[in-house]
Amino acid sequence: MDIELMLKVYPFFLEAAWVTILLSVLTAILGLICGTLGAAARLSRFAVLRFLGAAYVSVFRGTPALIQLFILYFGGPQIGIQLDAFEAGVIGLGINAGAYMTETIRGAIIAIDKGQREAARTLGLSSWQATYKVILPQAARLMVRPLGVNLNMLIKATALVAAIAVVELTYTAQRYIGSTYKPFEMFLLAGILYMIIIYVTGRGVAWLDRKVQIT
Amino acid sequence: MTEQTHFVEIRHAQKSFGTLEVLKDISLNVERGQIVGIIGSSGSGKSTLLRAINDLDPLTGGEIWLDGVQVNKTLPHRQYEKHINEVRQHVGMVFQHFNLFPHMTARENVTMAPKMLKGLSQADADRLAEEQLDKVGMLERIDYYPSQLSGGQKQRVAIARALAMKPKLMLFDEATSALDPELVEEVNLVMKKLAEEHMTMIIVTHEMDFAASVCDRVLFMDKGVVVEEGPPSVLFKNPTQDRTREFLRKHIEGAS
Numbered sequence: 001m002d003i004e005l006m007l008k009v010y011p012f013f014l015e016a017a018w019v020t021i022l023l024s025v026l027t028a029i030l031g032l033i034c035g036t037l038g039a040a041a042r043l044s045r046f047a048v049l050r051f052l053g054a055a056y057v058s059v060f061r062g063t064p065a066l067i068q069l070f071i072l073y074f075g076g077p078q079i080g081i082q083l084d085a086f087e088a089g090v091i092g093l094g095i096n097a098g099a100y101m102t103e104t105i106r107g108a109i110i111a112i113d114k115g116q117r118e119a120a121r122t123l124g125l126s127s128w129q130a131t132y133k134v135i136l137p138q139a140a141r142l143m144v145r146p147l148g149v150n151l152n153m154l155i156k157a158t159a160l161v162a163a164i165a166v167v168e169l170t171y172t173a174q175r176y177i178g179s180t181y182k183p184f185e186m187f188l189l190a191g192i193l194y195m196i197i198i199y200v201t202g203r204g205v206a207w208l209d210r211k212v213q214i215t
Numbered sequence: 216m217t218e219q220t221h222f223v224e225i226r227h228a229q230k231s232f233g234t235l236e237v238l239k240d241i242s243l244n245v246e247r248g249q250i251v252g253i254i255g256s257s258g259s260g261k262s263t264l265l266r267a268i269n270d271l272d273p274l275t276g277g278e279i280w281l282d283g284v285q286v287n288k289t290l291p292h293r294q295y296e297k298h299i300n301e302v303r304q305h306v307g308m309v310f311q312h313f314n315l316f317p318h319m320t321a322r323e324n325v326t327m328a329p330k331m332l333k334g335l336s337q338a339d340a341d342r343l344a345e346e347q348l349d350k351v352g353m354l355e356r357i358d359y360y361p362s363q364l365s366g367g368q369k370q371r372v373a374i375a376r377a378l379a380m381k382p383k384l385m386l387f388d389e390a391t392s393a394l395d396p397e398l399v400e401e402v403n404l405v406m407k408k409l410a411e412e413h414m415t416m417i418i419v420t421h422e423m424d425f426a427a428s429v430c431d432r433v434l435f436m437d438k439g440v441v442v443e444e445g446p447p448s449v450l451f452k453n454p455t456q457d458r459t460r461e462f463l464r465k466h467i468e469g470a471s
Contacts, residue, residue: 090342113312118271119314120304122303122307123327124300124332125328125332128302141318214360
């Protein structure tokens with residue numbers, strides 16, 4: 001194992017790791033927005049919205065994220081959607097992550113005992129008031145850990161955008177293999193950096209989870 | 216439509232879940248200040264009837280009137296929601312499983328709705344919380360979370376939460392059924408206190424002794440109908456129906 005080489009290319013990998021982090025953050029934000037809208041649709045009293053929410057989830061969880069990215073990036077221009085690779089990566093992965101988060105958020109909301117809503121409605125609160133004052137604060141606490149799992153998956157899924165030439169960690173590893181012929185060292189280095197990102201994120205999620213629990 | 220003359224008036228209440236008919240043409244009047252107990256075995260429809268009064272379980276037929284207002288009137292969704300939220304502010308409800316909000320302290324449980332719906336200031340809300348929690352003997356625990364309270368204490372906070380909206384009518388849905396036997400009395404005492412203050416109450420209960428001691432009138436329900444009703448002294452001592460006798464025999468034997 002060529003540790004000297006690994007130390008030499010390390011700064012370039014670190015730079016690429018920042019791209020992975022930026023990609024992850026933007027994807028997570030877009031995913032949360034899509035997931036919130038998706039969950040709201042799935043729990044709506046309107047059948048059309050419930051159908052659209054369910055369709056969103058089954059389409060984006062039912063096909064490979066890589067195919068979704070290819071359709072958006074390579075197929076997009078054919079139907080008038082021109083995106084650069086980074087934009088396509090964020091949008092493609094964000095919508096994909098949103099489908100998983102839809103189920104996480106919906107799951108946390110329906111896990112709240114129906115007596116909670118009944119008690120709130122009985123006091124005279126409207127459906128929306130009951131939702132945001134009673135249901136969501138409790139559901140939010142239940143969401144932290146499973147959303148942390150979604151986040152973990154999403155960070156690893158950013159490796160897929162190497163396939164559309166976004167210069168993040170995985171793509172950088174592949175590029176350095178081309179010039180060094182050392183795939184073991186290059187992929188190992190990328191793997192270590194992914195693990196650090198995942199580890200720090202995981203600790204952050206665990207901290208947040210402890211922080212929001214009721215005494 | 217005939218004019219409503221009673222405080223609570225239930226006319227030909229009918230309720231089906233699919234093909235299962237749980238309420239069959241029930242009519243019932245309750246006057247202001249009256250305390251009405253509803254007894255019956257599980258599945259008799261007594262909780263469903265109670266939950267129809269504030270429309271938690273909407274009827275499939277019949278009418279519910281409260282103080283001159285029809286509760287279950289037919290309106291477009293938005294207007295109906297506005298109407299029912301208004302009605303529910305005047306009807307307190309206490310549940311078997313308390314349904315306190317676990318992320319709020321006793322104080323917050325009590326003040327949340329009055330602050331939100333009546334625009335009470337924090338100072339007024341605090342005064343209200345102190346007053347209501349004192350009434351149920353829970354003032355010392357005002358800043359405790361539900362998870363830090365016993366079942367009986369939770370139920371007393373839940374009663375204070377309902378009273379904080381200054382309801383005209385209180386509905387109790389087996390308020391003591393989920394409690395350990397030694398905690399039942401503290402909740403019963405609070406309910407007796409409300410009775411002495413002439414709060415109008417409809418109480419679904421399994422406790423015959425309690426019903427006999429506080430209710431002006433008791434209804435025995437079975438299979439979706441009111442089999443028999445009358446003052447507790449009559450219903451418990453000299454029931455006229457076989458089904459009532461059968462039920463009471465089982466219950467009073469079961470209790471002793």
